Amino acid sequence: MWAYFLKRMFLIVPTLIGITLVSFLIMQMVPGGPVEQALQRMRMAAQSEGGPGYSGALETAITSAELENIKKYYGFDQPVLTRYFRWLKNLFRLDLGTSYTYEKPVLEVIASRIPVSLTFGLTGLFLTYLVCIPLGIKKALKHGEAYDHWTSILIFVGYSIPAFALGVILIVFLAGGSFLSLFPTSGFVSDYFEDLTFFGKVLDILHHMCLPLVCYTIGGFATLTLLMKNSLMEELNKDYIRTALAKGLPYRQAVFRHGLRNALIPIATNIGMIIGVILSGSFLIETIFTIDGMGLLGYQSIVNRDYPVALGLLVISSLLMLVGRIISDFCLALVDPRIRFK
Secondary structure, eight states, X not given: OHHHHHHHHHHHHHHHHXXXXXHHHHHHHSXXXXXXXXXXXXXXXXXXXXXXXXXXXXXXXXXXXXXXXXXXXXXXXXXXXXXXXXXXXXXXXXXOOBOTTTOSBHHHHHHHHHHHHHHHHHHHHHHHHHHHHHHHHHHHHTTTSHHHHHHHHHHHHHHHSOXXXXXXXXXXXXXXXXXXXXSOSSOSSOTTGGGSOHXXXXXXXXXXXXXXXXXXXXXXXXXXXXHHHHHHHHHXXXXXXXXXXHTTOOHHHIIIIIIHHHHTHHHHTTHHHHHHHHHHOOHHHHHHTTOOSHHHHHHHHHHXXXXXXXXXXXXXXXXXXXXXXXXXXXXXXXXXXXXXXX
């Protein structure tokens, strides 16, 4: 089994190279890159200096040498494959380049956004498991009853609403829209955050986190709850539970001492897959609530054609997902002795 996991670890490198190569080539074909943006800024500057009636062509004022200097500054003076392998060489030295927008090392830019996304990711994960596991257990024990029916309706209604659409609805109704103003509309902290006491800062962060957390967790509620319910119901219908009940073991003990432990196996094996989700953030949710996390950074890097930041985020998220899959398989083999990978 260890040989299997070691092989999976070695396969991370070629898989990551394939992902980054395809993404790098696609990014180079997207119009509006840094060279075009630099020319556009120069064109706008020339028009502002020339006044409203200025109609001169900027291209005639830019020599071929100046254009080559712009391309060389952004690294576009070489063929695309040469640029990729140069970027890949720097990647293996943990150098993701310099951001076009922030003019800082990419690792520094990304590291400044990780705490926010990590806070939302871990808090959302904790709340999801805290609510969904007990809810799934109770739904399994009350399968077919009224409680099971109306909770299923609520869960599927929440699941059917896209997280970004729910965010807009919450802002309109609860955060300064036409109805109530109970929560802030954007940001992670208030403008006067530094003037607050320690407990005041904690309350301010929690106040800002309420609405985004609802959007973060709403999508996973249905999946995790139904997974917990179906897994427990499957275990309760197995022979060892019926044997335990036939020998006189109370139903509650048969459920929680024997059935629940095996039913938690699918839940435990999903932990590895959540690692990437915790850190990657959400593009749309963080954009709607203007939260300076990994999701908003990724969205801004794509819009601004900040290729180094976009590729850096892609590398980190892809690496986390690949490692997370291996961790999930390892957890499955660890908690279920019937599973053996070869």
